Amino acid sequence: MINTIRIFLVLIITLCSLISSTYCAHAEKTAVVIKSQSLSAYNEVVNGFQDECIENNIKIKSIYDLNGKMKVGQKIVRKVRMEKPDIVLAIGVLAATVVKEKIDDIPIVFCMVINHERFYLSAPNITGISTEIAIKDQLKGFQAVLSPFKRMGVIYDPSKTGNIVENAEKEVENSGMSLVKYEIDSPKEVSDAMEKLIGKIDVLWLLPDSSVVTKKSFGLIKSTTLKNRIPLLCTSDAFVKAGALAAVFPDYNFVGRQAAGLARKILVQSVAGSLGIVNPDHFRLAINTDTAEKLGLEVKVGQEDLKIKIYP
The missing domain is CATH 3.40.50.2300 (Response regulator)
Structure with a gap:
């Protein structure tokens, strides 16, 4: 009887472990969006990102606006650290440079940075979408x-x-x-x-x-x-x-959707890393x-x- 109970408990523990691991594998991931300022093009990117995140089981915790001010960026980075998102989307050069300088342990996707090579936006945790159409x-x-x-x-x-x-x-x-x-x-x-x-x-x-x-x-x-x-x-x-x-x-709405697609690819990787810089896939x-x-x-x-x- 005791052995039967032990076997039953082992089976229950194993089953719970399997359920837990399966849930974790499909658990909802989280993202934070930081945009340099409130421009119509940037807002279109946000809308596309939001729509595609829903389809990719990514929850957007917060959307921050730097209002074109570097000092605001430093405060927002502290808030992002408290929220602990799985990934960060940076829209515009100010947002991209702020997160590059302050965040090296969370994957980052940037977009809407004109001539991005001038700003050295490369790091093991950074993926980007250029503004240049092929x-x-x-x-x-x-x-x-x-x-x-x-x-x-x-x-x-x-x-x-x-x-x-x-x-x-x-x-x-x-x-x-x-x-x-x-x-x-x-x-x-x-x-x-x-x-x-x-x-x-x-x-x-x-x-x-x-x-x-x-x-x-x-x-x-x-x-x-x-x-x-x-x-x-x-x-x-x-x-x-x-x-x-x-x-x-670039088709700004599709830039947002493309960013969400890159975020999904990054989050399902067994080892986190950059996917490099890609061209917009819609124009x-x-x-x-x-x-x-x-x-x-x-x-x-x-x-x-x-x-x-x-x-x-």
């Missing part, structure tokens, strides 16, 4: 609304966007075009660069380069390209809203119809196309 996808988007072009000009500071230009040059050449490069190291040189490029390019590709793009220089670039009927192509819909012709840019095309009219271009896209954002 150049072949950018060319595909631009060619969807433009007549074939052969010479794509670019003004850039090698210390800031040299890596982007280097990676793009071969892809542009493989597409049967040439990349006409002009190097500068100060916004003061933009006027001279534009003067030198006129007549040598069919379109101008504007990169997120602070030596090239300032409020003043963008006005000069826009007016010069319009005057000379040169399509201005960008990597952000914000510039299209401000008067550039077109941009191929959109923005077009300014007023600018197209001024350039004498007929834009053959319908506003009902959900992948195309029309300005104004």
Whole structure:
């Protein structure tokens, strides 16, 4: 009788252990979101992340807004430590740099950091989604609304966007075009660069380069390209809203969904580690119809196309 009871107890303990381990394997994971500030693009990322987290059994404990202030970030990191999430999503450069400096024992996924390589966002616990759409996808988007072009000009500071230009040059050449490069190291040189490029390019590709793009220089670039009927192509819909012709840019909602997918992959790994930096897997095309009219271009896209954002 005693042996029977012992065997029964052993079976009960074993069963409980199995149930416990099975539950732990499928237990809900937790995440915390930190965004640099409240921008519509960042909020779209959050919405996509929330939706995909529900499908991946990840609970979002908190969503924090740094309001563009580094000091706020330090306070929020202390709160995150108390919450002990399984993973952190950092949206924007301020959020990404804060968590990189302060958190090395929790997996981090960052996104919406323009030209991320400048900020050295690499560590064993950091995975990221770049803001740069693959150049072949950018060319595909631009060619969807433009007549074939052969010479794509670019003004850039090698210390800031040299890596982007280097990676793009071969892809542009493989597409049967040439990349006409002009190097500068100060916004003061933009006027001279534009003067030198006129007549040598069919379109101008504007990169997120602070030596090239300032409020003043963008006005000069826009007016010069319009005057000379040169399509201005960008990597952000914000510039299209401000008067550039077109941009191929990330679908922000899908960036959030992609971040949640990466989070799931990280959390189910037997050994925690970085998944590296990946390109956005969905993109959109923005077009300014007023600018197209001024350039004498007929834009053959319908506003009902959900992948195309029309300005104004």
